[in-house]
Amino acid sequence: MGTMFARGLKRKSAEDGEDVEGGLAGAQAMPSYSLQRQSLLDMSLVKLQLCHMLVEPNLCRSVLIANTVRQIQEEMAQDGTWRVVAPQAAGRAPLDRLVSTDILCRSVREQEGERPGPDAGDGHTPDLVPGLATVPSAQALRSPQSSLWEVDSSRENRGGFQKSLDQIFETLENKTSGSVEELFADVDSPYYDLDAVLTGMVGSTQSGHGSGLQAFSSATAPPPSSSCRSDLGELDHAVEILVET
Amino acid sequence: MMPGIGVLTQDTLWCFSQVKGTIEIGATEADIISTVEFNHTGELLATGDKGGRVVIFQREQESKNQVHRRGEYNVYSTFQSHEPEFDYLKSLEIEEKINKIRWLPQQNAAYFLLSTNDKTVKLWKVSERDKRPEGYNLKDEEGRLRDPATITTLRVPVLRPMDLMVEATPRRVFANAHTYHINSISVNSDYETYMSADDLRINLWNFEITNQSFNIVDIKPANMEELTEVITAAEFHPHHCNSFVYSSSKGTIRLCDMRASALCDRHSKFFEEPEDPSNRSFFSEIISSISDVKFSHSGRYIMTRDYLTVKVWDLNMENRPIETYQVHDYLRSKLCSLYENDCIFDKFECVWNGSDSVIMTGSYNNFFRMFDRNTKRDVTLEASRENSKPRAILKPRKVCVGGKRRKDEISVDSLDFSKKILHTAWHPSENIIAVAATNNLYIFQDKVN
Secondary structure, three states: OOOOOOOOOOOOOOHHHOOHHHOOOOOOOOOOHHHHHHHHHHHHHHHHHOOOOOEOOOHHHHHHHHHHHHHHHHHHHHHOOOOOOOOOOOOOOHHHHOOOOOHHHOOHHHHOOOOOOOOHHHOOOHHHOOOOOOOOOOOOOOOOOOOOOOOOOOOOOHHHHHHHHHHHHHHHHHHOOOOHHHHHHHHHHHHHOHHHHHHOOOOOOOOOOOOOOOOOOOOOOOOOOOOOOOOHHHHHHHHHHHHOO | OOOOOOOOOOOOOEEEEEEEOOOHHHOOHHHOEEEEEEOOOOOEEEEEEOOOEEEEEEEOOOOOOOOOOOOOEEEEEEEEOOOOEEEOOOOEEEOOOOOEEEEOOOOOOOEEEEEEOOOOEEEEEEEEEEEEEEOOOOEOOOOOEOOHHHOOOOOOOEEEEEEEEEEEEEEEEEOOOOOOOEEEEEEOOOOOEEEEEEOOEEEEEEOOOOOOOEEEEEOOOOOHHHOOOOEEEEEEOOOOOOEEEEEEOOOOEEEEEOOOOOOOOOOOEEEOOOOOHHHOOOOHHHHHOOOEEEEOOOOOEEEEEOOOEEEEEEOOOOOOOOEEEEOOHHHHHHHHHHHHOOHHHOOOOEEEOOOOOEEEEEOEOOEEEEEEOOOOOEEEEEOOHHHOOOOOEOOOOOEEOOOOOOOOOEEHHHOOOOOEOOEEEEOOOOOEEEEEEOOEEEEEEEOOO
């Protein structure tokens, strides 16, 4: 399947002041691990919010996605990349936000050579990254903004939950150049154009009625992305349902 | 016919027998089959669909004339089991999709089955009627009451034969016991109780009592923000009415004994395979989530299905499975895309054959896989209309992972991920299998020599 970014992708200016030449070995034509991890995080958060509005969302799926989000956030907190404002170019192509490469599917051992270390700002090479073997357990690191499931103590009221959502959005905001609305605006088009994007990379053996990874029909549950535009009111409602306030 | 013979030697060839359901043009989403189940004798085969309907097929008596054609399954009864509902409190629809059907063992002339959607379990009685009472004294032919003044004699109605009618009536409705979505139901071996499991709780019911149930497992945390694990499937032990297992989204299985305490939050046994740290990725947990758990007929083993594998566990060994079978390991490098398009959350089921020697599960592209536990051979077959000539032998399929693709192989990128085989069933004693492919039900039998 290869990577979708292989062709025509310009090298990014490094995040976190990393030295680009310092050791993103083999990632010359591919976005860095950090970028892809960020993309996976964005994708996961969108998945949590773009739920089926008519029917109660699948709790198992939501829990698994939330756990994935938590894992990523904990890893980022460990890296020290969680709070850093990344000077990401505002004019980046929306494609960059999508992650369909192999990198995130690779085992940790393979990734070891590419991940930024906790003190990446010093220009350490990724080889010095310590303790990558396991992702810390959920209990180990908890940041207040870390999870959709985590709300402050005044839990059972909407206001409390709203605040927590805001924290998440705030955090996202820090990582992007634009506002929250812009974040979703950015996300909308690439996700809705998923078909177009993936068509270009999946092989040439597509049949007329759309086989392949990109064009799964609506034979099963309705696709989460196509018809729900997220505005905050709906998000509140959806997340509220998720935690059963 | 030797019962349960399922050795996948070269002698066992699977043949197309029948296909039920519309061809693509007329198919609607409501026709998508969501569960398949043989009854305990294999005489009946039930399917449930997204539209809340149940269709029961009955095997016809084998005729001496057509020895080569073993009994075919024909429609026996069709009924609407569940209707869509609206939860006004949450402003959400409750789907009518039938999540599971489980048969009760037959105890009289009628057949009983449990069917469930996300919230409500129903007990259905399916019975035959081939006689009709005629000659009522107090009513006329149309059923209207006669003027009592005109009645001068007493007449006892007489039963007269009529065309066979199969009627399904709901005998019990077990409602309002589940806050979350029901994923499993399982009939206990005492035939008096059954359990229903949702994402966070398992309830025990008595068939006769619909207005209350016992909660036997509750994993809902006090604070929902601490929720990290849900129940994915549950089943009673086939012989020990006090034991049951349930699986979780973290890849664990718990065996519980109801004699130990009323609330079975503490397990008797805990089955979990240690994680392979070299294989860890952000998707590790998701692909370890167990989508189905099934006891073997013997009760000695349990089989679990996660996204990429099927595992067989010995009840006496908790720290790892005794067998692991790769269903479609070529998807391991595609997990990111499968996460993106949500396929990674597909819940595949798995089944044992009658003698527990072969296990079967579905995959994508309408492929399904069988693993012979004794010979360690496996085969990939396809449910498709192209292979649907009567008694046509199914040709094994192969997915090409990389390099040069041979003529009959299909490459991973050409797989159709919208064609997924989630639900299959195996006849309790014979080599007859039912495979649900979206809105079609395929029935395959082994070749009779």
